[in-house]
Amino acid sequence: xxxxxxxxxxxxxxxxxxxxxxxxxxxxxxxxxxxxxxxxxxxxxxxxxxxxxxxxxxxxxxxxxxxxxxxxxxxxxxxxxxxxxxxxxxxxxxxxxxxxxxxxxxxxxxxxxxxxxxxxxxxxxxxxxxxxxxxxxxxxxxxxxxxxxxxxxxxxxxxxxxxxxxxxxxxxxxxxxxxxxxxxxxxxxxxxxxxxxxxxxxxxxxxxxxxxxxxxxxxxxxxxxxxxxxxxxxxxxxxxxxxxxxxxxxxxxxxx
Numbered sequence: 001x002x003x004x005x006x007x008x009x010x011x012x013x014x015x016x017x018x019x020x021x022x023x024x025x026x027x028x029x030x031x032x033x034x035x036x037x038x039x040x041x042x043x044x045x046x047x048x049x050x051x052x053x054x055x056x057x058x059x060x061x062x063x064x065x066x067x068x069x070x071x072x073x074x075x076x077x078x079x080x081x082x083x084x085x086x087x088x089x090x091x092x093x094x095x096x097x098x099x100x101x102x103x104x105x106x107x108x109x110x111x112x113x114x115x116x117x118x119x120x121x122x123x124x125x126x127x128x129x130x131x132x133x134x135x136x137x138x139x140x141x142x143x144x145x146x147x148x149x150x151x152x153x154x155x156x157x158x159x160x161x162x163x164x165x166x167x168x169x170x171x172x173x174x175x176x177x178x179x180x181x182x183x184x185x186x187x188x189x190x191x192x193x194x195x196x197x198x199x200x201x202x203x204x205x206x207x208x209x210x211x212x213x214x215x216x217x218x219x220x221x222x223x224x225x226x227x228x229x230x231x232x233x234x235x236x237x238x239x240x241x242x243x244x245x246x247x248x249x250x251x252x253x254x255x256x
Contacts, residue, residue, distance in 0.1 A: 014193060026076060028069070173188045190205070193208065
């Protein structure tokens with residue numbers, strides 16, 4: 001059995017950045033600031049701590065002020081209504097998560113998100129049913145709790161054939177080293193939405209499409225259906241050497 005370790009924001013969802021723009025600008029207005037975020041600014045900063053957005057926009061203000069503005073954003077932006085109004089499932093997310101489950105593998109989610117908001121984000125992305133274990137790591141507020149610690153605790157006493165990490169940040173890719181340090185074989189995927197540059201880090205694979213994650217069940221399920229079709233054709237047509245050769249060639253060339 002393999003373990004797939006997923007990040008959430010920027011991977012399983014899309015369009016949350018529109019909500020970030022809306023909430024951040026509401027907080028700026030409420031606090032008397034004339035500055036406003038543009039969508040392009042938020043898109044370029046996406047994946048960082050929320051206080052870092054304010055540090056970028058208001059470099060002359062103190063860190064305490066950036067943290068205060070962040071906290072107001074969490075209060076407004078962590079409501080179910082706010083999250084569901086913007087966040088959507090990423091392309092092909094249900095297909096890939098379903099394949100992992102059908103293959104008998106396990107998956108967990110570790111997100112830099114507060115505990116109150118995470119269930120709403122999972123609901124908005126339509127992925128709640130795929131994760132019996134979804135761990136919030138509120139790194140925006142408390143840097144002492146890390147994804148590496150959560151993964152280390154989760155892997156304690158467990159056995160997996162491989163630990164596969166999928167995320168959009170260097171910190172997500174670094175979880176591969178955590179798993180390897182505990183004696184697990186591990187593979188890392190760095191994901192970025194189409195037309196969005198990859199973050200600067202080394203990963204085994206860099207992908208813009210979740211379907212590029214190598215899930216064995218894709219090959220297994222395709223092979224079952226393919227072989228049934230071939231067998232049905234042979235029942236009608238009798239011995240068919242060309243069909244046998246085609247089946248053999250396809251099995252050799254499968255990516256999965």
